[in-house]
Amino acid sequence: xxIILNGAPTxxxxxxxxxxxxxxxxxxxxxxxxxxxxxxxxxxxxxxALAEGDRLEILAPRQGG
Amino acid sequence: xxxxxxTEIASPLMLGTAxxxxxxxxxxxxxxxxxxxxxxxxxxxxxxxxGQGFWDLIRGLGIPVLPNTAGCHSAHEAVTTAHMAxxxxxxxxxxxxxxxxxxxxxxxxxxxxEAARILCADGFKVFPYTTEDGILGGRLLDAGCEVLxxxxxxxxxxxxxxxxxxxxxxxxxxxxxxxVIDAGLGLPSQAAQAMELGFDAVLLNTAVAKAGDPAAMxxxxxRALEAGRLARSADPMEPRDMAAPSTPVLGLAVxx
Numbered sequence: 001x002x003i004i005l006n007g008a009p010t011x012x013x014x015x016x017x018x019x020x021x022x023x024x025x026x027x028x029x030x031x032x033x034x035x036x037x038x039x040x041x042x043x044x045x046x047x048x049a050l051a052e053g054d055r056l057e058i059l060a061p062r063q064g065g
Numbered sequence: 066x067x068x069x070x071x072t073e074i075a076s077p078l079m080l081g082t083a084x085x086x087x088x089x090x091x092x093x094x095x096x097x098x099x100x101x102x103x104x105x106x107x108x109x110x111x112x113x114x115x116g117q118g119f120w121d122l123i124r125g126l127g128i129p130v131l132p133n134t135a136g137c138h139s140a141h142e143a144v145t146t147a148h149m150a151x152x153x154x155x156x157x158x159x160x161x162x163x164x165x166x167x168x169x170x171x172x173x174x175x176x177x178x179e180a181a182r183i184l185c186a187d188g189f190k191v192f193p194y195t196t197e198d199g200i201l202g203g204r205l206l207d208a209g210c211e212v213l214x215x216x217x218x219x220x221x222x223x224x225x226x227x228x229x230x231x232x233x234x235x236x237x238x239x240x241x242x243x244x245v246i247d248a249g250l251g252l253p254s255q256a257a258q259a260m261e262l263g264f265d266a267v268l269l270n271t272a273v274a275k276a277g278d279p280a281a282m283x284x285x286x287x288r289a290l291e292a293g294r295l296a297r298s299a300d301p302m303e304p305r306d307m308a309a310p311s312t313p314v315l316g317l318a319v320x321x
Binding site: 006007024025026029037038042060062065 | 085104109132150152153220268270
């Protein structure tokens with residue numbers, strides 16, 4: 001199915017968030033996730049089903065003031 | 066030294082991590098200044114990105130981490146970002162920025178108070194980036210904030226303390242609340258002035274990162290903050306309009 005990953009259309013086979021992160025190459029990366037503008041904690045990723053058109057944001061530590 | 070939510074920090078210098086020429090220069094600026102808090106953010110990560118490397122650098126500084134919600138324009142965005150930051154940085158401290166205007170980067174007071182209310186109720190220790198407005202400051206304290214961070218001037222301008230009267234009034238209105246001048250500082254003398262006015266700390270980034278020698282500028286800020294803190298604690302003289310000779314008049318020779 002097609003989702004929007006960090007603003008870009010992306011095809012994935014996974015149907016849950018945890019599997020999608022593995023499929024997309026994030027593995028054990030230190031990232032935080034939100035789906036459709038709602039935070040999804042790490043512990044809830046495996047139970048979080050993804051649907052066609054979902055907007056997935058994957059964020060990581062960055063420089064800031 | 067300042068105490069925020071029960072945690073005493075080692076220096077009143079709170080330093081950002083953006084815009085440095087290199088990670089090595091960033092680390093040198095922190096080490097040479099002895100900064101007490103490091104600020105960070107969250108941004109989109111590509112697979113195989115270097116978020117972990119940056120995080121390792123920050124953790125190695127060994128000082129409290131204050132994630133921000135920079136770039137958020139609504140309470141909902143800021144609250145979601147705060148939750149993501151809490152998980153990734155392992156801290157309930159959050160520098161709450163809710164921007165109201167793209168040119169001035171002025172806080173949106175209405176969305177800011179709403180976000181602060183939600184986050185404080187959820188156990189976050191909120192450091193709100195605000196203005197010198199005392200009514201807004203009071204609303205943020207009512208929402209559960211135990212620190213206020215009024216701007217000196219708009220972010221990245223280096224203009225210093227734009228409204229000294231307003232900042233002095235805010236300081237006097239809430240004498241027991243820890244306050245940080247956040248944003249707008251360009252020179253160490255401005256940081257000293259903030260401390261002389263009774264503020265507890267300053268938070269800055271661009272003034273150090275964009276200096277020709279960031280580490281030297283960071284040390285300059287640290288020394289200025291100490292000078293300002295000492296001056297405040299030393300109970301400065303009252304200014305007066307008319308001159309008053311400091312050398313005794315008594316005993317002055319008559320040589321006319």
